[in-house]
Amino acid sequence: MGELPAAVRAGGHSGVNTPRLLQIAHDDPAAIRAELLAGLAAPTATISPKYLYDALGSRLFSAITELPEYYPTRTEAAIFATELPHMAEVLGPVATLVDLGAGNCEKAARLFSAFRVQRYVAVDISASYLRESLEFLQQKHPALDMLGIGLDFSQHLTLPAEVGDGPRTLFYPGSSIGNFTPNEALAFLRQARAECRGGALLIGVDLVKPADILEAAYDDPLGVTAAFNRNMLLHLNRLAGTDFRIAEWRHVAFLNATESRIEMHLEALRESVVQWSGGKRRFAAGERMHTENSCKWRVEDFATLLERAGFSRLRHWTDARAWFAVFAAFS
Numbered sequence: 207m208g209e210l211p212a213a214v215r216a217g218g219h220s221g222v223n224t225p226r227l228l229q230i231a232h233d234d235p236a237a238i239r240a241e242l243l244a245g246l247a248a249p250t251a252t253i254s255p256k257y258l259y260d261a262l263g264s265r266l267f268s269a270i271t272e273l274p275e276y277y278p279t280r281t282e283a284a285i286f287a288t289e290l291p292h293m294a295e296v297l298g299p300v301a302t303l304v305d306l307g308a309g310n311c312e313k314a315a316r317l318f319s320a321f322r323v324q325r326y327v328a329v330d331i332s333a334s335y336l337r338e339s340l341e342f343l344q345q346k347h348p349a350l351d352m353l354g355i356g357l358d359f360s361q362h363l364t365l366p367a368e369v370g371d372g373p374r375t376l377f378y379p380g381s382s383i384g385n386f387t388p389n390e391a392l393a394f395l396r397q398a399r400a401e402c403r404g405g406a407l408l409i410g411v412d413l414v415k416p417a418d419i420l421e422a423a424y425d426d427p428l429g430v431t432a433a434f435n436r437n438m439l440l441h442l443n444r445l446a447g448t449d450f451r452i453a454e455w456r457h458v459a460f461l462n463a464t465e466s467r468i469e470m471h472l473e474a475l476r477e478s479v480v481q482w483s484g485g486k487r488r489f490a491a492g493e494r495m496h497t498e499n500s501c502k503w504r505v506e507d508f509a510t511l512l513e514r515a516g517f518s519r520l521r522h523w524t525d526a527r528a529w530f531a532v533f534a535a536f537s
């Protein structure tokens with residue numbers, strides 16, 4: 207990934223600091239198309255879950271977080287609401303808070319005063335998505351130094367020099383770590399540890415629980431998760447020039463207990479041939495395309511993973527049902 211000389215000032219409201227925005231170059235469209243077509247041509251077609259998030263996909267995910275069946279978001283929020291003072295005690299004052307996958311920045315904003323944050327760095331796939339949220343937050347926290355970085359860290363996490371020197375607290379909530387396989391999670395945590403520069407990681411992790419609760423959370427009766435998954439096909443059509451017809455595909459989500467993960471797939475309802483310029487793939491009726499893993503961890507296994515990544519002095523907090531955990535770990 208090359209860096210664009212694109213540090214720009216966002217907006218302008220006199221009398222208030224304005225957040226800076228920095229975009230690290232996206233992969234070029236040809237590379238994205240090649241990656242997607244290679245995934246489609248694989249014996250079991252597999253597409254990275256990051257392609258669930260086009261503009262509509264992001265809105266659908268936001269709707270998922272409001273579903274009664276989708277417990278992770280509200281369970282994690284309840285842990286933060288209850289345990290924030292204890293977390294602040296463990297972490298001490300946070301000079302730089304780096305929010306990985308910041309979105310609307312709401313989760314991090316709840317930490318600012320308890321953690322006495324001086325510098326807030328929001329990282330998400332596109333800096334322009336962050337502009338509005340950061341400008342809004344800057345009005346509420348005029349003294350806070352704010353930087354928005356557009357960066358795809360799903361393959362590799364290297365933060366630009368603009369984040370500044372000194373220890374950082376990396377914040378990675380929402381159990382997004384669950385969308386990595388355990389090996390990928392370990393590699394990511396090792397990179398995160400290096401980026402802490404002597405600081406800490408605060409990370410949300412979804413825990414193992416009964417299959418019926420997990421499967422309902424990923425296959426809700428309203429069909430929002432199904433729409434989220436099937437919408438990926440529209441995104442693929444735009445990015446890779448494929449001709450998927452959504453009506454021919456259904457959403458499938460189930461617990462793979464051996465791998466301790468929910469798997470999402472798209473299943474062909476009938477035989478279908480998907481074409482693109484220069485190629486095609488035939489799917490038999492019932493054949494699946496793998497679109498997401500969402501790993502569920504046991505507290506002790508995740509603690510071991512953090513230690514293997516080089517973190518120490520671990521602490522964790524859970525809700526009363528032990529459905530979700532927030533870990534603090536020092537680099």
Ligand code: AVI
Pocket residue numbers: 270278380381382383384385423424431498499500
């Ligand atoms: C973003 N990520 C943590 C969500 C999850 O629970 O794995 C994505 C999601 N997929 C289906 N529902 C929500």
